[in-house]
Amino acid sequence: MDACFSIFSSLYSFLSRRRVLLYCATFVVILLAAFVLRNIKMNEDIAPLLPDDQSEAAKDFALLQKAPFANKVLINLRGTAGTSRKELTETADRMSLAMTLPYFTRAVSGPSLPSAEEFQTWFTNALPQTFTNDDSIKLQKTLTAQEVRSRLQNVYAQLTGPEGWFMKPLLQSDPLDLKSTVLEKLRHMNVIPGMGLYNNHFISPDGKNTLIIAETPVKMTDSKGSRELAEDLKALIKRVVPPGIEASVISGHAYTTANAETIKKDLFVILSSAGVVIFLLILFFLRSWKGVLVFLVPSSVLCLATAGTLLIYDSVSAVTMAFGAVLLGISDDYPILVYFALCSKERDPKTIVREVAHPVMFGGLTTIVTFAVMLLSTLPGQRQLAVFSMIGVAVSLVFSLIVLPHLLQTLPGEKRYIGARSSRSLSLPRRGVLVFWLLIMALCLWQTGRLHFSGDLQSINFVPEDLQKAEQHLSKTWGDFRGSAVLFAEGSDLESSLSVNDSLFAYLSEKLPSGQIVSLAPLLPSTATQQANARRWKDFWADGNERLAGKLLSEEGAQLGFSPDAFAPFFEMLKRHPYPITLEDLKKIGFGDLMGSMVLKNDKKVQTLTLVPDTQGLVDLFEKDEKSPKGVRLVSQGRFKGLIGKALVGNFTRYIIFALLVIVVAVGVLFRDPKKVLLALVPVVTGLIFMLGAMGSLGIEFNLFNIVAAILVIGLGVDLGIFMVCNITEGYDHTANLAILLGGLTSFVGLGALALAQHPALTSIGITVMLGLCGVIPAALFVVPALYRKTP
Amino acid sequence: MRTIIAILMLCCILVAAPAASAEGEPADQGPSAAGKAGAFARISKTVSGVKTIAGAFRQERRLAMLARPAVSTGRFYCMKPDKLRWELINPEPSGFLVNGDLAKQWKGKEGPSDAFETKQNPLIKLIVDQIFAWTTGDLKWLEQRYSINVVQDDPIILKLVPRSTKEKKYVDHLRISFEAGTNYVHVVNILEKGGDSTRIEFFDLVINGQLQQGLFE
Structure with a gap:
């Protein structure tokens, strides 16, 4: 094993004579990365965050996009007390006329009503073709003297009223009001339950809201297109909608835009705050300008990992970029360890590099393999995240072990750190540490029973207040037709x-x-059902009912003043042969x-x-x-939540099992000593149990995003575990503790920055991993030494 | 949904109803263009000063489907430019009122319905436009839809033949008689293709009288 790591000392010697070349090569690599990044295409689409496999959840999600209103843009115009329906509907007309390409292919403010002539022909034909058994029973009940009289009275009243001037042909061909049988069936075609009509416009029952339904070629997952659509719509509303009418837009695009904008803002907050705080932490702990060199490693890592990801993928997801802060926090662990190791002036740097390569390489490689578990994910976003993190950690290893030692050794200035002159260590009373640890673990294990997995995508979506209000108003006004x-x-x-x-x-x-x-x-x-219906219709009238109807219409009609052949068109209609x-x-x-x-x-x-x-x-x-x-x-959304929840449990179990297997094997290969292996795993196990227990206790659910936290906690935990075991078994001193403390703190800050995000998905990851780190860091610093320390 | 059903029903009805759109057929100039112009001028002069008009009517429908004529009576109130109340009193109370773009309708002893837009109910719009044109002598509107002949100069009787081929399928012609001396509308006769006819006689007309408040509300 040592022979493997001696390559780093050989490399150190080799490069010591070619430092200028090394610096130039490093500079060129960073420059190339910057070149790749100049055309960075960042996407804030939600597509990478959704399953892309052949699972039920993935199929359901694809089908949900086909729901009638899933890809439509809805604009609700709401009038105030003084707004007339006319004003409201005229505004809707102006708006729908103004909504044109490239963002809208069609906008309607009312239903497409059947054209009268074609509708009547169709409706006459539809009667037999849609004549169900229930219709037959109902119609049979109307063929009584009393019912027919009542209907004929109505026909007579209509004939004598002004509408009778025009309704005569219809009344003659349908004295029994059979059309209502077909019209009643139209009820099943009403997709919007709260819809009324006013001048052929959608109008709410209170007359204060009208609705525009628009089709757009912009895909719901296209954040750039959605943003442009939102801007276009905003400008249109400003231009067309008068004061006193409030327009609210509801569509998947609005969610996409809101989420994309929020993630963008979050990115700035996360990366800048994490960068600044990690930089200050390094400076505070290292107390030397050379600390800046340590900080340069994670900064370059961020740049190279992004560039590397862009070489594999066309674009990089904003969520992946947000993970840059986490990567900053993780990837600085290795240069920090190298820095502290090289602080020793008494020993040959070549030897130190070989020795420190041991924990650094193993920690790094184990982390890389742990991240590789995410490549099994069904979410493309998580797979990209794995690639991004793996490249980042790999680059950090190379920079920390090959470039950084030369920079630290050759550049002027001292390598210092806080408390360098103090001999105090961070050790605590062994028994106390172990008892406290066991108690906490027991408590957390108990609380894990309360843990929940949530498949609700809405809960991890950023929903601005105005959009939330608009959704509620839409649902209250028109019914929950989008949630069907x-x-x-x-x-x-x-x-x-x-x-x-x-x-x-x-x-x-x-x-x-x-x-x-x-x-x-x-x-x-279906045609078969239509044929059966038509047969039923024919049989109904053939079965004496035509004669009965003729008799009743004739007798009751005569009493009301109708002539004997008043309803001849009705009987002609019965003889017509229907078409499908x-x-x-x-x-x-x-x-x-x-x-x-x-x-x-x-x-x-x-x-x-x-x-x-x-x-x-x-x-x-x-x-x-x-x-x-x-x-x-x-x-349905309800079923989808359940499916995602189940998939989450599956993914989580798979992650944990694979990741634990990987690290057990990796740590086993490194230490070849069961005791050391178990010790190195203590921070991982502690971090996981603490995280799960705290989540159960605080009611934080596992979702599609923070499930990644488990991987991060395992990766970070095993890193710190390996560092700690290496240090305490190869000469325990407090610089190792400081390196681990600083490494842990920077990781904590990187993840803590995620918790500052406004986007619930990022916040949930940040909070979850921070909880894990609350277990990992103390376990690495105090529990591992306490368990290792031999009884005097 | 009920509204949709209602609208669809009306759409069905309108198929059978005479379409109000003019189609490109040559206008019937009548026997004497000068006589027609004179008659039109007299009617126009009469109606130009009309602001309100109210009165009673008697409608008699002679239809093949009825064994005997159906007679109904009622009252109407009209205020230029866009208010109309048409009340059927006998044999069954019913009616409608229009106030600008809004309309209300009632049947039997039920109170008026909620207001709806006249455009929303094409049938009501068609009826209202017709009644307005007859009672206020809106010759411009009538000429767009019918080719008009002066049948008699004094008292004036006009014969209106539909221009629309759709309307022609059902309506042969309309005959409007004006009151001698006053030149206000007196009788409207709608003669259908199959021989059915509807005669509406207006009487007790009050021109520019004070109309009761709330009639159009």
């Missing part, structure tokens, strides 16, 4: 998809109130938007969507009920 669960009835073609959709509607109708189901099934059944209702027919009569949202086609399959309220009962129904229709996939 979506059921995908899948088929290889439209017919098979509609067939599954028919079964789904029948199944849901038994389980849910009719008003809660938004479905195409009542008005666009098609998707194209529905598009033609004005339901194009709805059909586009509810029927999704690609090369391989067709999906017909159904919307229902997202409840746990519904999720249970489709997960547990064996009778639930086949070929239907339920996608």
Whole structure:
């Protein structure tokens, strides 16, 4: 093993004669990195933070994006007490007209109502094609003298009123008001529950809100496009919306922009505060301008790790960049250790470099392998983070062991550190330390039972107050149509998809109130169902009902003053042969938007969507009920949370097991002594247990982001564990403690900076790892020596 | 949703209703352009000073689908430029009122509905436009939709043939008679293609009288 590390002493000797070349090469590498960074493309997209594998969660997330309003931009215009509906809707018209390319392909302020002529033809034909068993039962009940009389009285009243001037043909062809059977089915096509109409505009029941629904080519995950869209919209609102009307924008893009802006601000806060505090800490502890050289290592690491990541990926995620602060904190551990080792004037620097390479290389390599576990992640962002951190640690190792020793030895000035003249060590009473440690561990282990894994993406999303208020207002005014669960009835073609959709509607109708189901099934059944309906219609009238209707209309009509053949057009209509209702027919009569949202086609399959309220009962129904229709996939925020939660538990377990295996093997190879191996693992285990216990106790949940904390705690813990065991077994002095303390503190600061972030995802990582470090640092400084110390 | 259903129903209805848009057919100049101009001038002169008009009406519908004519009576109130109240009293009370862009409708003993925009209800808009044109003698509006012939010069009787092919499918022509001397509208006859007809007779007209407050609210 020593032979491996002697390469560093040989390198030191070799480079001692070529220092200028070494400095030039280092400078060129940093310059090249800076060159790569000049065109840095940082993305604040949320896509890297979401699973990209073939898991249920990934599939669900992809399907959630297909929900009718998922990619739409909604603008709610809210009037004050003095705002008239007219003013409100006219503003909506002006706004929707102004919303054009490149940010908007279409903006509507009202529904596309069917064109009258086509609708009547369609509706007459739709009667037989949509005639269900329930319709048959209801219609049978209307074929009584009393019912027919009541309906004919209504026909007569309408004929004598002004509307009768124009309604005569309709009243003649539909005296029994059969059209209401079809019109009632339209209720299932109402996607926005709180929608009213005013002059063909969406209007809220209180008349104070109107809605614009816009389509955009900008992808929801595109933060740059979303920001530009938001700016364009802001300018439009300023130009078009008069004072007294408040416009609020709700869309996934608003979330993307808010999150991206926040992460950007956070990046500045995190990197600058972490950089400054780490620099000051190094200066405070090292008390020499040479401390600046130590700080140069993590700074260069940041630059090179980013450049290296950019060579592998097209762009670097903002979350990865935020981890730069963590990398600053981690990667300075190695130069700090080298600095303290080289403070010894009595020994040959070549020998010191070889000796210090031992803990530094092992600590670093173990950390790299620990980070490599994140490459198994299903989240592309976490994989990028692993690459970024691995490059960073590797660069830090190279700089610390190859470049830094020369800089520290040759440049003028002294290598000093705080308390250099003091012989006091940081040791505490052994028994006390161990008892206290055991107590804390027991307490934390007890509290880990309260730990929760949350798959709720919203809780780690940054939601500005105004967006939160806008969401609440939208939901209160129009109903929670954006939070509906979506059921995908899948088929290889439209017919098979509609067939599954028919079964789904029948199944849901038994389980849910009719008003809660938004479905195409009542008005666009599959061809087979349409044929069955048409047969039912034909049989209904053939089965004596036509005669009965004729008799009732004739007798009751005569009493009210109708002539015997007043309703001849009705009986002509009954004889007409219906043709199938098609998707194209529905598009033609004005339901194009709805059909586009509810029927999704690609090369391989067709999906017909159904919307229902997202409840746990519904999720249970489709997960547990064996009778639930086949070929239907339920996608809902509620189910998605559950899936992500389960995936988190899986990921977490995998991380912990792999990372622990890796470090046990690595530390085993390094020390080849079970006692030393166990000692080196003490900070890792302490950090993890403390972190989990504190999280359980404080009610902090594990989420998609702070799960990374486990890896960081293991990486940092094993580093400090290796350093400490190396130092105490190879000549225990308090400089080692200082190096570990400083290394731990800088890591703490790097992570603490994350806790300053406004973005909940970054804050949660920062807080979680800080909790872990609260266990790691004292364990490395006090517990490891206490456990190692031999009883006198 | 009920609103949507209502709108869709109205859309259905409107298919059958005469479309109000003018289409490019040559205007019927009538037997005498000078006579028509004179009649128009007299009507225009009469209505130019009209601010309010109120009165009673009797509607008689002779339809093939009815064994006997359906007669109804009621009252109307009109205030230029955009207020109208049309009340059917017998046999069943019903009606509607329009005040600018807003309208209300009622049937039986139910009170008026919530206000809605006339544009939202195309049928009401169509009816209102027709009644306004007849009662206020809005010849410009009528000429856009009908080719007008002067059938009789004094008292004036106009024959209006729809320009729209859609309306032509249902309506053969309208015949509007004006009161001798005053030149206010007296009788409107709607004659349909199949022989059905609707006759609305206006009487007890009060021109520029004080209208009761709240009639259009």
